[in-house]
Amino acid sequence: xxxxxxxxxxxxxxxxxxxxxxxxxxxxxxxxxxKQLCDAHLKDAYDLEIIDIYKHPEMATxxxxxxxxxxxxxxxxxxKILIGNxxxxxxxxxxxxxxx
Numbered sequence: 178x179x180x181x182x183x184x185x186x187x188x189x190x191x192x193x194x195x196x197x198x199x200x201x202x203x204x205x206x207x208x209x210x211x212k213q214l215c216d217a218h219l220k221d222a223y224d225l226e227i228i229d230i231y232k233h234p235e236m237a238t239x240x241x242x243x244x245x246x247x248x249x250x251x252x253x254x255x256x257k258i259l260i261g262n263x264x265x266x267x268x269x270x271x272x273x274x275x276x277x
Contacts, residue, residue: 191215191223191273192252198245199231206262207246214266218275250274 197204215223230237248259263269
């Protein structure tokens with residue numbers, strides 16, 4: 178029974194990757210904004226990976242990242258990419274499918 182509940186929970190979990198360019202102001206704002214949004218509305222129902230393109234350029238190339246900061250919603254599908262500092266919480270929530 179617990180395994181079924183865990184499986185259902187993991188299917189609902191948002192899997193996010195935030196690509197940033199070092200410690201730039203926009204990158205730092207994007208990190209702060211997405212963490213605040215996720216903590217306020219998703220509790221533990223998300224996985225957020227922050228990837229610095231200076232340290233891992235191969236990952237940015239693999240995901241075809243052209244602009245930073247860029248947020249990729251990998252799961253649940255469909256995949257979405259958001260660009261910018263993520264300051265418009267309403268638009269970010271809508272794009273990620275977060276209903277409040």
